[in-house]
Amino acid sequence: MSTVKRIALGAIIISTIYACNKGPKVLTPVTKSQSPEKMSSMPSGKPSAPTSFSEGLHTVVVKEILPASRYVYLYVQEGNDKFWIATRKQEVTIGETYYYKGGLLKTNFESKEHQKMFDKIYLVTNLVGKNHALNATSGKPAPTKMKSKGSTTFAVNPKRKIEKTGSVTIAQLVKNAKKYEGKTIQVSGECVKINPNIMGKNWIHLKDGSNDGYDLVVTSKAFVKEGSVVTMKATVALNKDFGAGYKYGLILEEGTLVK
Numbered sequence: 675m676s677t678v679k680r681i682a683l684g685a686i687i688i689s690t691i692y693a694c695n696k697g698p699k700v701l702t703p704v705t706k707s708q709s710p711e712k713m714s715s716m717p718s719g720k721p722s723a724p725t726s727f728s729e730g731l732h733t734v735v736v737k738e739i740l741p742a743s744r745y746v747y748l749y750v751q752e753g754n755d756k757f758w759i760a761t762r763k764q765e766v767t768i769g770e771t772y773y774y775k776g777g778l779l780k781t782n783f784e785s786k787e788h789q790k791m792f793d794k795i796y797l798v799t800n801l802v803g804k805n806h807a808l809n810a811t812s813g814k815p816a817p818t819k820m821k822s823k824g825s826t827t828f829a830v831n832p833k834r835k836i837e838k839t840g841s842v843t844i845a846q847l848v849k850n851a852k853k854y855e856g857k858t859i860q861v862s863g864e865c866v867k868i869n870p871n872i873m874g875k876n877w878i879h880l881k882d883g884s885n886d887g888y889d890l891v892v893t894s895k896a897f898v899k900e901g902s903v904v905t906m907k908a909t910v911a912l913n914k915d916f917g918a919g920y921k922y923g924l925i926l927e928e929g930t931l932v933k
Contacts, residue, residue, distance in 0.1 A: 730775050734759070736768050742787050747795075758795040771804040802869055835883030838862040838905055845884035847910070851924050854910040860932060862905040863890070865898045873916065878929065880904075891922060894929035905932040 737756065738749035746766060748759050759777065766772070777796035784791050837843070841862040847854060863880035870876045875893040892908050908926035915921045 732774050732777070733771060734774070735771050736766055739766055739768060740785075740788055740790070742785070747785065747788070747792075748801075758792050759798045759801075760795055761798040761801045764801065766801075766803075772801050773804070774798045774801045800869055800871065802872075836862050836864060836903060837882070841905060843884040844880070844882050844888055844890050847890070848885055848888050848924065851910070851912060855912050856910065858907055858909045859926075860905060860907050861890070861892070861926065862903070864903050865900050868898060868900055870897065872920075878904075878906075880906075890924075890926070892926040892929040894931075896929065896931045898931075906930060907932055 732752055734748075734750035734752045736748050736750055740747035740749075741763070743763075745760055745763050748761065748766060750757065750759055750772075759774070761774070777798045780792070780795050780797060782791065782793065783795045838860075841860045842854070844861065844863065847859070847861070861880065861882070863882035865878055866881050867879040868876055875895060876897055878892045878894055878898050880890045880892060892906055894906065894908070896906075898904055906926070906929040908929035911922075911925050911927050913923060914925050914927075
């Protein structure tokens with residue numbers, strides 16, 4: 675090989691090594707902590723991978739409540755352990771059992787609203803009660819005004835009667851549930867509550883003004899903001915028991931948004 679060829683080959687090898695060293699680097703993502711003040715905007719609406727609800731489940735009993743403007747502090751007991759958690763504002767009753775998963779630990783956390791320092795507190799995205807499906811299975815009217823001592827209130831009422839061509843009203847669905855079992859139907863209503871990212875689904879509570887004593891739940895991968903009016907297509911299922919209080923006489927599954 676000639677001297678010129680050797681020099682050219684050496685230049686190519688050096689250039690290749692230099693280019694490899696200058697290639698893209700993989701960076702480890704940094705996750706920022708979230709405070710209770712930012713809980714009203716959680717979650718992102720992207721459901722987690724499907725899993726059993728009981729996996730990693732915390733079961734706690736509420737001992738004390740400190741309500742705040744947009745969230746609530748709860749002193750709870752799990753087994754022999756007692757500690758504070760903070761979650762989004764909702765109806766909570768002292769002595770009742772609740773479930774949650776995960777929780778971000780914060781130490782020496784100060785609540786300026788209550789002028790209180792928490793040595794240890796867990797920030798919980800989603801908290802559900804033991805009997806949260808009671809209205810859906812019993813058909814009893816949901817409370818519109820609650821003033822019981824030791825509880826915070828959460829009650830949303832539709833501002834109007836919601837009707838849309840092609841949609842089955844909640845009143846019709848409840849009255850003829852057996853007729854619709856296993857069928858895919860269209861419903862329209864206001865999202866009055868949402869329990870997000872549970873078993874890879876969002877649990878959307880709808881009301882349409884036709885039977886507001888009934889708490890209709892639609893499971894979906896779509897995220898819906900509370901207070902928004904939506905139309906969805908979903909499959910009617912009866913007598914479903916998902917465990918951990920998720921027991922429904924009537925529920926709509928695999929809901930998709932209709933534009």
